[in-house]
Amino acid sequence: MQTQPLSQPTLSSHLRALFALIRKDWKQYWRYPLNAVSSIFQPLIWIAPVYFMGQAFSVNGKAIGFSQFSGTTDFMSFILLGTVLESFINAVFWGMGYALKNDMDSGVMESNWLTPIPRLLILVGHSVTNLIVTAITSIGMLLLGGMIFGFNASGDVLKALLPIIPMMLGLYGFGFAFAAVVMLMREANTLVDVSSFLVQIFSGSNFPVNALPRFLLPVALALPLTYGLDSVRAHLIGTKTILPLQWEMVLLIIFMFVMLWIGTATFRSLERRVRTLGTLGQH
Amino acid sequence: MPDFAIEAKQLVKKFPARPGTGDKKANGESSPAPKRKLWLFRKKEPKAMFTAVNGVDLQIERGEIFGLLGPNGAGKSTTIRMLCTLLEPTSGTARVNGFDVVKQANDVRRSLGTVLAGERSIYWKLTGRENLEYFAALYHIPQTVAKKRVDELIERMELKDRANELVEKYSTGMRQRIAIAKALLARPPILLLDEPTLGLDPQAARNLRELIAQLKQEGHTILLTTHYMEEADQLSDRIGIIDTGKVIALDTPEGLKRRIEQKEVIRLEVTGWHDEIGDRIKSISGIENLMSRQQGEADLWEVNMQAHNSRTALPRIVEHISGNGTRLVNMNIVKPSLEDVFIHLTGKALRD
Amino acid sequence: MRSEMNVKSLALPGFPADVQAFWAIVRREWTIFIRYPSWIIALFIWPVIFPMGYILTARALSGMDGSGLTTFQNRTGLTEYVGYIAVGTMIWMWQNIVLWAVGYSLRNEQMRGTLESNWLSPTWRFAYLLGSSIPQMVSMFMLMLVSGLEYAFLFKVDFSGSLWLTLLVILAAIPSVYGLGFAFASVVITLKEANAFVFLVRGIVMIFCGITYPLAMLPNWMQSVSRWLPQTYIIHAMRTAALSTEGFSGITFDLKMMMLFGVAWLAIGYMLFNMMERRARQTGAIGQY
Numbered sequence: 001m002q003t004q005p006l007s008q009p010t011l012s013s014h015l016r017a018l019f020a021l022i023r024k025d026w027k028q029y030w031r032y033p034l035n036a037v038s039s040i041f042q043p044l045i046w047i048a049p050v051y052f053m054g055q056a057f058s059v060n061g062k063a064i065g066f067s068q069f070s071g072t073t074d075f076m077s078f079i080l081l082g083t084v085l086e087s088f089i090n091a092v093f094w095g096m097g098y099a100l101k102n103d104m105d106s107g108v109m110e111s112n113w114l115t116p117i118p119r120l121l122i123l124v125g126h127s128v129t130n131l132i133v134t135a136i137t138s139i140g141m142l143l144l145g146g147m148i149f150g151f152n153a154s155g156d157v158l159k160a161l162l163p164i165i166p167m168m169l170g171l172y173g174f175g176f177a178f179a180a181v182v183m184l185m186r187e188a189n190t191l192v193d194v195s196s197f198l199v200q201i202f203s204g205s206n207f208p209v210n211a212l213p214r215f216l217l218p219v220a221l222a223l224p225l226t227y228g229l230d231s232v233r234a235h236l237i238g239t240k241t242i243l244p245l246q247w248e249m250v251l252l253i254i255f256m257f258v259m260l261w262i263g264t265a266t267f268r269s270l271e272r273r274v275r276t277l278g279t280l281g282q283h
Numbered sequence: 284m285p286d287f288a289i290e291a292k293q294l295v296k297k298f299p300a301r302p303g304t305g306d307k308k309a310n311g312e313s314s315p316a317p318k319r320k321l322w323l324f325r326k327k328e329p330k331a332m333f334t335a336v337n338g339v340d341l342q343i344e345r346g347e348i349f350g351l352l353g354p355n356g357a358g359k360s361t362t363i364r365m366l367c368t369l370l371e372p373t374s375g376t377a378r379v380n381g382f383d384v385v386k387q388a389n390d391v392r393r394s395l396g397t398v399l400a401g402e403r404s405i406y407w408k409l410t411g412r413e414n415l416e417y418f419a420a421l422y423h424i425p426q427t428v429a430k431k432r433v434d435e436l437i438e439r440m441e442l443k444d445r446a447n448e449l450v451e452k453y454s455t456g457m458r459q460r461i462a463i464a465k466a467l468l469a470r471p472p473i474l475l476l477d478e479p480t481l482g483l484d485p486q487a488a489r490n491l492r493e494l495i496a497q498l499k500q501e502g503h504t505i506l507l508t509t510h511y512m513e514e515a516d517q518l519s520d521r522i523g524i525i526d527t528g529k530v531i532a533l534d535t536p537e538g539l540k541r542r543i544e545q546k547e548v549i550r551l552e553v554t555g556w557h558d559e560i561g562d563r564i565k566s567i568s569g570i571e572n573l574m575s576r577q578q579g580e581a582d583l584w585e586v587n588m589q590a591h592n593s594r595t596a597l598p599r600i601v602e603h604i605s606g607n608g609t610r611l612v613n614m615n616i617v618k619p620s621l622e623d624v625f626i627h628l629t630g631k632a633l634r635d
Numbered sequence: 636m637r638s639e640m641n642v643k644s645l646a647l648p649g650f651p652a653d654v655q656a657f658w659a660i661v662r663r664e665w666t667i668f669i670r671y672p673s674w675i676i677a678l679f680i681w682p683v684i685f686p687m688g689y690i691l692t693a694r695a696l697s698g699m700d701g702s703g704l705t706t707f708q709n710r711t712g713l714t715e716y717v718g719y720i721a722v723g724t725m726i727w728m729w730q731n732i733v734l735w736a737v738g739y740s741l742r743n744e745q746m747r748g749t750l751e752s753n754w755l756s757p758t759w760r761f762a763y764l765l766g767s768s769i770p771q772m773v774s775m776f777m778l779m780l781v782s783g784l785e786y787a788f789l790f791k792v793d794f795s796g797s798l799w800l801t802l803l804v805i806l807a808a809i810p811s812v813y814g815l816g817f818a819f820a821s822v823v824i825t826l827k828e829a830n831a832f833v834f835l836v837r838g839i840v841m842i843f844c845g846i847t848y849p850l851a852m853l854p855n856w857m858q859s860v861s862r863w864l865p866q867t868y869i870i871h872a873m874r875t876a877a878l879s880t881e882g883f884s885g886i887t888f889d890l891k892m893m894m895l896f897g898v899a900w901l902a903i904g905y906m907l908f909n910m911m912e913r914r915a916r917q918t919g920a921i922g923q924y
Binding site (some may be wrong): 036038041042045046048049051052053054055057058059060063064065066067068069070075187189190194197198200201206207208211212 | 671673676677679680684687688690691692693694695696697698699700701702703704706707710711720828829834836838841842845846847848849851852
């Protein structure tokens with residue numbers, strides 16, 4: 001008697017697999033509820049000393065000196081938007097960075113790789129959940145931060161979405177490559193810590209990049225995230241931009257394609273390496 | 284062309300060895316690391332490789348239970364990993380369900396249900412049911428079918444009242460059952476089970492073996508690896524004995540035992556054993572493959588040996604044992620078991 | 636039947652043995668620490684990049700024409716902010732590192748499986764906590780030294796204060812900073828989600844202790860909270876000692892408060908340790924993770 005297999009791959013079954021991946025990550029995330037709470041409160045804790053420092057430089061709540069660099073005296077709105085980006089950078093470096101390594105260390109990577117779905121889909125699944133969850137906690141943080149420190153966004157939210165899309169796609173494309181690299185390292189904490197921190201600083205999340213000393217400015221200008229954040233701020237709170245908005249948009253779109261390509265290629269190379277050397281399941 | 288469930292031809296797997304060990308074979312022999320010439324003249328040294336699987340041939344029939352039996356480090360897990368497409372062979376080919384493991388990997392995965400490291404292959408922060416529903420989707424099982432299938436398997440694995448609890452609260456046996464249910468989800472024609480009863484208590488192991496027998500009745504082909512010879516003996520239609528990366532014997536359990544049928548196995552329990560006694564006994568003609576093993580902490584040793592004719596050998600054996608503080612506590616003449624076959628073929632014990 | 640010979644123990648208890656055991660713990664901890672290469676980054680890079688965010692933000696706040704800086708100077712009486720921020724953030728970094736390194740020292744041993752082997756020996760158990768914090772103190776001291784040099788020469792900060800007073804402040808700060816770490820070590824080993832506690836404590840220090848701003852900027856209720864945190868006094872004393880010319884009189888009050896808190900936290904740390912240790916002996920729960 002032959003056993004009849006139940007596995008029938010179609011486009012919709014692939015989509016269903018992706019959805020199952022997302023649902024699995026989602027459930028797991030919310031089963032550690034302290035993580036979500038931490039993601040909302042931690043950024044606000046880090047903002048507090050910046051807020052009081054800003055007060056020390058401000059008259060009647062207006063940061064006059066600051067406006068010379070940024071184009072706005074509303075220091076806290078500037079900072080809060082930057083903090084939202086920081087949340088995403090953190091989420092990609094730490095969350096995506098360790099996505100594969102965690103799977104490997106907890107033993108589930110083998111089970112996943114034994115299934116007939118394309119392995120890249122697993123990373124896509126991780127990315128989607130990461131993106132959604134971070135968006136939720138960031139909005140929560142923004143609302144709470146707005147209540148505590150004051151947030152005024154008078155601009156067009158829909159227009160602000162335009163630069164956000166390629167920026168996020170590019171960022172998560174980078175996340176793919178980073179996940180592959182971290183998985184191969186024995187001890188990745190220091191790398192993730194330092195690089196995440198540096199990217200947050202140089203993307204201008206805490207200050208307008210034109211306030212940087214001359215020799216550091218090129219670093220900020222080389223980061224595509226800088227232009228993304230710059231465009232969003234310009235749309236929402238009317239700050240001066242580094243480059244004209246259309247140019248920044250073009251740069252972001254190029255960034256998106258480049259990063260998605262690098263991310264996919266790096267992952268494929270990792271996949272090949274693992275199949276040859278068999279590091280799956282051992283660490 | 285006969286249609287085998289699994290067919291492997293000269294599968295070889297080599298891994299880069301750790302530096303300074305030279306070329307190592309799976310049996311532990313090593314050629315010495317090349318001497319370092321003066322750095323000017325040193326050519327790039329070829330990377331030292333460790334051969335885990337050294338030319339494995341397998342032909343597993345549809346509907347049979349095939350046991351791959353061998354000690355730790357023999358290459359069982361590496362072979363299984365190549366068959367289930369987690370690892371690519373260095374050379375050689377393999378076909379599972381008619382599909383090539385390298386070129387048609389996804390088709391192979393769809394045809395297989397695999398249980399590797401049972402406990403750690405599922406999500407601890409999901410319930411048993413959620414784990415199964417998740418993997419059902421990854422195996423492209425249509426949604427309505429999947430739901431029924433998951434319920435069916437939960438019932439079959441006797442996990443109905445705990446199915447909605449997080450796996451982190453399950454016992455080892457329960458986790459193993461979820462892992463097996465996961466392997467059965469897509470009703471694959473072929474099952475690969477890597478040391479399935481390892482770490483289970485005797486009752487759970489017994490239940491699992493019954494399940495395996497049932498699965499064969501239902502038409503599945505099963506390849507299982509183990510280093511428990513009773514398990515291989517009891518379950519398998521055929522057994523392949525693997526050692527140091529090669530299959531050194533392949534036959535039905537009875538066929539294998541018949542190989543040393545003309546021999547008998549003498550099993551002694553002795554106190555005050557010394558290795559010199561063993562040497563003296565070995566010198567008796569017709570005695571082969573003497574192995575001694577201490578039983579736990581006490582001064583009690585189990586000594587096994589194979590004899591062509593126990594009747595003539597026995598008096599001489601007893602002679603060597605008596606006296607000087609050595610005492611024979613018990614003696615048995617037994618029919619050869621699979622372990623004895625293994626010892627006959629390799630000169631080593633199956634368990635270390 | 637062989638006769639049993641009298642077995643003579645090699646152990647010789649007494650004060651010299653305790654000192655020897657203590658020194659062995661210190662040596663072990665130092666050796667392990669050195670073997671992780673990332674300490675180099677911790678030593679040279681973090682002290683510079685961590686305050687960088689705040690310093691660059693302050694630079695932006697000062698404005699192109701320095702008008703913001705004038706406001707700052709009027710409010711605080713200070714002429715420069717780089718050293719001000721660097722000192723404040725250094726104290727935060729110190730407490731943060733101690734919470735992780737000392738706070739998790741017992742837990743890490745437990746996870747490695749070495750806690751049990753250590754506790755099987757006849758050494759006074761609190762010595763393990765004390766001993767493993769010594770190398771940590773040494774590395775922290777080196778970090779502060781390197782950081783000071785980096786700021787003096789790379790960033791041209793004017794450390795117009797006194798080196799001796801600065802050292803005195805560091806010494807006086809040790810009891811409270813490490814006392815808190817000891818308290819944590821005992822709590823961490825019994826709690827499952829200990830991370831949340833570390834984040835909470837270092838968050839409190841970050842908000843209330845004036846790491847990047849003068850306390851006068853805080854609303855009154857927050858200022859009263861700051862008075863209960865030893866790090867507030869450490870930061871103030873360190874800034875006065877390193878950056879100003881006020882001398883010893885400027886830090887006497889801070890030193891008194893630091894000693895008070897130091898004694899309190901050491902006592903709390905010791906008490907919590909004993910409670911945890913007794914519980915371990917009764918329930919045997921410490922050996923398993």
